[in-house]
Amino acid sequence: MAKYYPIFLKIEQKLCVVIGGGKVAARKIKTLLEAGAKVKVISPEVIREIEKLSEQGQVEWIKRPYRKGDLEDAFLVYAATDDPTVQKQVFAEAEEKNIFCNVVDKPALCSFIVPSIVKRGKLQIAISTSGASPALARRLREQFEETFGPEYAEYLELMARWREEILARDLSEKEKRQIFEQLVLAPVPLWLKRGERHHVKSLAKTFNLSFEE
Numbered sequence: 001m002a003k004y005y006p007i008f009l010k011i012e013q014k015l016c017v018v019i020g021g022g023k024v025a026a027r028k029i030k031t032l033l034e035a036g037a038k039v040k041v042i043s044p045e046v047i048r049e050i051e052k053l054s055e056q057g058q059v060e061w062i063k064r065p066y067r068k069g070d071l072e073d074a075f076l077v078y079a080a081t082d083d084p085t086v087q088k089q090v091f092a093e094a095e096e097k098n099i100f101c102n103v104v105d106k107p108a109l110c111s112f113i114v115p116s117i118v119k120r121g122k123l124q125i126a127i128s129t130s131g132a133s134p135a136l137a138r139r140l141r142e143q144f145e146e147t148f149g150p151e152y153a154e155y156l157e158l159m160a161r162w163r164e165e166i167l168a169r170d171l172s173e174k175e176k177r178q179i180f181e182q183l184v185l186a187p188v189p190l191w192l193k194r195g196e197r198h199h200v201k202s203l204a205k206t207f208n209l210s211f212e213e
């Protein structure tokens, strides 16, 4: 099994080409759009979900089978057809053009694989089993979603703002690190979840940080 290197890619406004228009393609398209990519779908048929996105102008749908040259200018490519010959052709063109390629039914032909994602605002937990068990990746996501609830979105907003406020202070690296450590130890997510905002307020006050109720 291949070794994989996890990173978070900035794909805003970058062209991502998806070959095929079934439910697996739809799943990949969803996360591409969430990251702000420009998505082009090439497939003779697509499921209703993708057709709707095309009607709303969120993706460009080219209604025909894949042909060589379709990957021109692509930043990322997904081969999500049910035809192994087409899958190989897409992979071959991507290799030739040095484009990262995800072949959804053939990990051996993937130059990148897609993780299962827990997303709470700025917090993203990406889970991969290196392709060993996608079903387990999904199950772990569901477990993490219970542990890290929607309150983590606001928590991260607060932490980001507080971090800026602390970084702007005339303190030594050590002093700043000590404050960050104390802040992450406080059960802020729990307070937010329970609506105990007065606790968050007094924590903010202790460190002279902003907090709007």
Ligand SMILES: C[C@@]1(CC(=O)O)C2=NC(=C\c3[nH]c(c(CCC(=O)O)c3CC(=O)O)Cc3[nH]c(c(CC(=O)O)c3CCC(=O)O)/C=C3\N/C(=C\2)[C@@H](CCC(=O)O)[C@]3(C)CC(=O)O)/[C@H]1CCC(=O)O
Residues within 6 Å of the ligand: 027, 028, 102, 103, 104, 105, 106, 107, 110, 112, 113, 114, 115, 116, 117, 127, 128, 129, 130, 131, 132, 133, 134, 135, 136, 137, 138, 141
């Ligand atoms: C995480 C997730 C992200 C996403 O797709 O967005 C994702 N697969 C998901 C679900 C899922 N996929 C499959 C099942 C059915 C149960 C099962 O087979 O286990 C389920 C479970 C379900 O749907 O419940 C079938 C399957 N998947 C692959 C193959 C081909 C093969 O392994 O040979 C086959 C057999 C196809 C066939 O029948 O022939 C391959 C890949 N799937 C990956 C990602 C990459 C490795 C990820 C990792 O590191 O584990 C990799 C290598 C390539 C890629 O696609 O990037 C998403 C969860 C989203 C979520 O819900 O959170």
Ligand SMILES: NC(=O)c1ccc[n+]([C@@H]2O[C@H](COP(=O)([O-])OP(=O)(O)OC[C@H]3O[C@@H](n4cnc5c(N)ncnc54)[C@H](O)[C@@H]3O)[C@@H](O)[C@H]2O)c1
Residues within 6 Å of the ligand: 019, 020, 021, 022, 023, 024, 025, 042, 043, 044, 045, 046, 047, 064, 065, 066, 080, 081, 082, 083, 086, 103, 104, 105, 134
């Ligand atoms: N990686 C994953 O997460 C995962 C999960 C489940 C299944 N799979 C595998 O992924 C593949 C796709 O799954 P699905 O459920 O989306 O399949 P599907 O049959 O619903 O969709 C296949 C799509 O490919 C299109 N297509 C066929 N020939 C084409 C061509 N020449 N050019 C362009 N498009 C073409 C079809 O029009 C259709 O829209 C299957 O091989 C399946 O076994 C992968």
